[in-house]
Amino acid sequence: MIAAGLDPIAQFELHKIQELKLGPIDISFTNSSLMMVFTVALIGLWLLLSTRKAALVPGRAQSIAEMSYEFIADMIRSTAGKDGLRFFPFVFSLFIFILFANLLGMIPFFFTTTSHIIVTFTFAMMVIGLVVVYGVWKNGFGFLKLFWPAGVPAVLKILLVTPLEIISFLSRPISLSVRLWANMFAGHILLKLFAGFMIMMVSAFGVFKGGLAALIPFSLTLALTPLEFLVAFVQAYVFALLTCVYLSDALHPGHH
Amino acid sequence: MTYLFDMFGYGFAAAASAAETVADYKGDQDGGAAFPPFDPTYFPSQIFWLLVTFFVLYFMLSRIFLPRIGSMIEERSNRIADDLDMASRLQLQAEQAQSSYEQELADARAKAHNIGATTRASVEAEIAKDVEAADVEADRQQAGADARIATIRNQALKNIDKVAADVAAEIVEKIGGFTPNTATVKTAVG
Structure with missing residues (x-):
């Protein structure tokens, strides 16, 4: 039985800050919405401050902004080619939003928006929706070549490749959203659990013995925290990278 | 890349442990409140606010910040390219100046030479002309002298006959004891 206040799931609970209704739909402003607004505001503030001077020889903040820009631009160029750069603002927004949301979630008592499957699934559906809409708009029926790759015998295609391609295409939004969500969710549970163990041990065995015993979960928490920061970055990166790969399908459905 | 796959693996393991936690949680709550990350009550709210905030972010980035950063980077690379152009142009000019200087130096040397x-x-x-003129003068004077000498000698010779x-x-x-005829004497001496 977990003591009250140490429940690792409690951190994912949503509560309404302002009740809102759009017709019959409940669109209340919650702690999650507050974090989303805060994330966007923080990104805006960061970019505002770092691009204010627009110096020829960049300062530290401007360098970071420019490095982020080049990082995403290079990622798109290497995975989706030069014409993939038309999606640059989208991929950049996606990456930076997820990265900031993940990192802000690492601050104690801050809600992690990306730890809810519906949020990551909405992101994934935005990506897949964009791939399908742009792919069909640009290539028409040629978009279906995605499931009909060149250079494979027709029999093999019908029996094996095309069904696999269809399954892989349909599972993309699920894998994309579950990967991000599960990483953030599990990481926060682990951190909360180990941090909670310290308090439980102290309260069970007293300050001295409990304190000694608490060194084990303490060292685990200490080790997990940088790992979680890394995960926060890597998951944002993976999400953006896979977005580029999928967008590349929309741009060049014939060859992948 | 293997690291990324490790991350994926970690994700799947986490999903499994999350699923167990879901079961635990449902047990705890006697199936009452839904497991928060899957609670559909707030799905519309989360989708709505995500779309709103993401659109605001997208608008902000695509209209203001990304063009600004892009132009900063482009301006810098243009500036660097310009500076490099300028440097190579100046170097070319310096080389030209050097070669024209050397050319002029060589010209001047040639001219002086x-x-x-x-x-x-x-x-x-x-x-040569003066020497020649002097030679001519000398010849002329010598000839005059020769002539004079010849004249004098002739004169002397003539005098000798008379003497x-x-x-x-x-x-x-x-x-x-007699005075001979002059003409006879002359013939006899002659």
Whole structure:
């Protein structure tokens, strides 16, 4: 039985800050919405401050902004080619939003928006929706070549490749959203659990013995925290990278 | 890349442990409140606010910040390219200046050499001319002198005849005791 206040799931609970209704739909402003607004505001503030001077020889903040820009631009160029750069603002927004949301979630008592499957699934559906809409708009029926790759015998295609391609295409939004969500969710549970163990041990065995015993979960928490920061970055990166790969399908459905 | 796959693996393991936690949680709550990350009550709210905030972010980035950062980077690379152009242009100019300087130096040297040669030639010509003129003058004077000498000698020779005749006449007068005819003496001496 977990003591009250140490429940690792409690951190994912949503509560309404302002009740809102759009017709019959409940669109209340919650702690999650507050974090989303805060994330966007923080990104805006960061970019505002770092691009204010627009110096020829960049300062530290401007360098970071420019490095982020080049990082995403290079990622798109290497995975989706030069014409993939038309999606640059989208991929950049996606990456930076997820990265900031993940990192802000690492601050104690801050809600992690990306730890809810519906949020990551909405992101994934935005990506897949964009791939399908742009792919069909640009290539028409040629978009279906995605499931009909060149250079494979027709029999093999019908029996094996095309069904696999269809399954892989349909599972993309699920894998994309579950990967991000599960990483953030599990990481926060682990951190909360180990941090909670310290308090439980102290309260069970007293300050001295409990304190000694608490060194084990303490060292685990200490080790997990940088790992979680890394995960926060890597998951944002993976999400953006896979977005580029999928967008590349929309741009060049014939060859992948 | 293997690291990324490790991350994926970690994700799946986490999903599994999350699923267990879901079961635990449902047990705890007697199936009452839904597991928060899957609670559909707030799905519309989360989708709505995500779309709103993401659109605001997208608008902000695509209209303001990304063009601004892009133009900063482009401006810098243009500036660097310009500076490099300028540097290579200046270097070219410096090389041209150097080569034209050397050319001019060589020209000047050649010219000086030329002037020296010309001067020397003209001086030599003048000297030659003067020498020639002097030679001619000397020849002329020598010829005059020769002529004069010849004249004098002829004169002397003529005088010798006269002196011989006179001497002969005198000898004849002294010895013979008579004064010979001048013409006869002349013929006899002749």
